[in-house]
């Protein structure tokens with residue numbers, strides 16, 4: 001039986017990298033959004049570049065589920081190198097779309113799927129002479145054919161093409177023609193539509209479709225960052241590039257001079273060194289990196305913690321350890337960030353769930369860094385960072401001003417205000433600092449990674465050292481109150497079960513919670529947004545008999561942090577771990593929790609049914 | 613010679629400079645280095661140079677790595693902010709600081725272990741980026757702070773205090789700086805204040821990457837017979853290429869030299885560097901000539917000192933980046949935040 005579904009299926013494109021497929025696939029995805037239907041899209045690009053395969057997965061979800069679903073209903077197989085595995089991945093009853101120009105032996109198809117052949121290469125060869133055009137328009141032609149097969153409103157891609165080429169009007173008509181060629185061919189030669197159809201709805205609203213790296217970079221621009229020092233590493237590179245793009249657009253003076261500085265450093269040590277130098281000197285500065293970079297930055301992060309220098313580190317996590325799976329996603333730097341460096345250190349870590357929050361936290365991180373005078377880690381992951389997500393639009397309050405924290409000015413020094421660089425004047429653990437060059441005779445001090453007294457004088461005296469370390473703990477306590485609070489959602493009925501999650505797990509978690517509720521398993525849910533943990537986090541654990549902690553790493557890193565920092569009995573927190581490098585799915589969470597929850601005191605499903 | 617006198621009674625020599633500051637206003641805390649350490653003489657030369665240049669001390673940022681040499685910023689310019697960073701990483705911290713505020717004078721102090729061993733990469737990259745700074749390596753051929761191990765600038769065949777002979781080739785940081793595109797390269801000796809002070813002055817006035825390799829004997833671990841970084845050895849093998857006078861823009865220039873025996877280089881800010889030539893074949897404004905001379909004299913067993921190369925019109929990092937003329941750290945919300953209306957446009961483009 002062929003699959004049938006409306007606004008609820010998964011299309012996967014198997015392409016050859018560099019074939020121009022990315023913009024065609026984007027056109028396909030955005031056309032669905034323009035029909036008011038929510039989608040979730042993901043790029044899958046292996047680090048091993050043999051055969052240059054890339055995949056692009058679009059989940060169409062009228063219900064608004066934005067996590068990865070798993071499984072493929074329609075495969076658009078455009079890469080002969082990956083043919084066999086692509087065909088094997090199709091769900092029973094699913095569909096295979098392929099270029100039928102060259103015959104493919106029967107044995108390489110499957111009996112339980114519907115096969116749709118379109119002679120794309122032949123059509124292109126006939127219509128175009130230029131090989132580059134043949135290549136590019138082939139992609140547009142398959143979008144046209146798919147639009148007929150899925151009953152897509154043809155005006156949606158047409159309008160996107162007109163918008164995209166507004167500045168290069170010559171390109172509009174040829175693209176529209178290619179789109180029409182594909183659509184007409186499918187209408188004439190295939191039975192359209194398939195069992196999978198799109199139907200216009202109004203479920204997108206004013207949401208935007210963008211990736212977390214760009215959003216975090218835009219947040220850095222809005223947050224007032226002026227210095228970016230970085231070293232290329234997947235999946236963080238597009239964050240630095242995004243900053244460059246937005247800063248060039250928004251921070252270039254009419255004479256061409258720039259109100260920002262970007263240095264591509266020689267390595268991650270130099271990147272963080274520059275960030276610390278700039279932060280020390282009163283600029284808002286950041287770096288973007290991934291796990292291996294975090295390891296290299298270790299010594300410097302300890303310096304910034306101990307010498308109390310603002311710095312922002314965006315860590316777009318990938319699968320470790322070591323080079324691991326560099327183009328696959330994970331949440332496996334949580335402990336490395338929270339406890340980065342030697343000696344007793346702890347750091348503020350922010351955990352955005354989607355690009356919308358990447359923007360917010362990307363800006364807020366700079367206020368936090370200045371207020372707390374310490375490094376702030378913003379932990380994205382490849383899934384949020386490099387994929388386009390449907391999310392709430394960005395907002396900005398024009399009344400907002402940068403919070404530069406406790407910086408003593410020349411005027412205050414002149415008035416005779418007492419300045420002690422490491423003096424806790426009001427009990428929050430945060431001392432005043434001065435920027436270099438402030439005053440001719442007052443307020444200068446020596447910054448060092450060695451122990452010092454409250455007036456920044458070098459000392460190896462134990463009491464002074466302890467005094468300072470205790471103040472740093474007080475400061476961390478202050479951080480607890482000002483970092484983003486966790487967000488709790490309550491089950492429809494009182495329940496002894498809770499679930500904690502964070503970051504890119506959110507979308508899959510929301511979907512899983514709905515499904516579990518339908519299964520009769522009720523869970524209160526807490527999305528953790530920052531470390532140090534607000535009291536609400538530990539309170540949530542105490543209020544529930546059993547808490548699941550869902551995360552995308554092997555060692556249950558956030559759970560370790562909760563257990564350790566909250567001095568919680570580990571048996572109360574059940575880890576639910578997904579770490580094969582693919583984004584976590586609702587199916588996985590649902591199965592894992594249902595499995596374990598049934599062993600506890602959930603209302604049995606049969607009784608649930610009886611009560612209804 | 614190296615002890616910094618901190619007694620507070622007023623001495624007739626404490627004449628003020630153009631800012632009304634005395635030499636004492638350029639001093640720092642009392643040195644805790646070994647009595648006789650070359651590094652203290654370099655601190656004294658830095659104090660003298662900044663005083664003579666009338667630099668406001670608080671407009672200087674002094675940065676260092678880790679080592680005895682890197683401790684010295686505490687011992688000069690007490691009114692300046694200082695940053696004793698991590699081992700070998702002063703250059704990146706200084707670069708970042710410079711990005712934040714191009715209006716300060718940046719003075720980086722490092723050791724041969726700090727810059728030629730653990731920090732060789734950062735040294736090289738800060739030079740090739742053209743960071744506007746004065747970068748002084750206090751070069752004693754050993755790790756003083758960790759008690760006398762050979763560093764990467766130790767000469768092959770040089771003997772350690774305990775008798776081991778160094779078998780590795782030395783890194784010549786002057787040769788590297790020239791190759792990497794430093795626009796000011798000098799070498800001096802902590803024991804030659806007359807040479808060192810003008811060299812530091814000229815470097816501080818140089819609007820680009822200025823590098824000074826200053827041989828600075830470690831009296832505790834590398835001042836014995838058989839060492840090539842001892843006071844005696846350096847005195848015997850030191851060959852100055854020129855004698856430098858730094859003439860500030862305001863000063864009257866008098867020609868007091870034989871034509872042909874000196875050249876004058878006018879730096880961007882009007883400072884005139886008058887170089888009385890001591891080595892005939894060396895042209896300090898020609899990088900290739902400087903490199904050749906250095907290698908030739910090195911082969912002859914000499915340590916070339918003096919102002920080895922200067923480009924009077926250098927480019928620096930901010931020129932390459934195209935940043936605004938003023939400090940980035942002075943920009944406010946209006947300069948930095950594009951605002952809500954611009955964000956609405958961004959949103960619209962993402963639908």
Ligand SMILES: Cc1ncc(C[n+]2csc(CCOP(=O)(O)OP(=O)(O)O)c2C)c(N)n1
Pocket residue numbers: 678679680681682699722723724725726727750752754755756757758763
């Ligand atoms: C990462 C790291 N490794 C090792 C050390 C130990 N250490 C401190 S100073 C130093 C060598 C300093 O040598 P140099 O820069 O030549 O300075 P000097 O003491 O000779 O002036 C070493 C190895 C350190 N501080 N940090």
Ligand code: SF4
Pocket residue numbers: 645646648649650651680681752756757829830831832833
């Ligand atoms: S150990 Fe050597 S380098 Fe260090 S202070 Fe003593 S003499 Fe100077």
Ligand SMILES: [Mg+2]
Pocket residue numbers: 679723724725750751752753754755756763
């Ligand atoms: Mg040394």
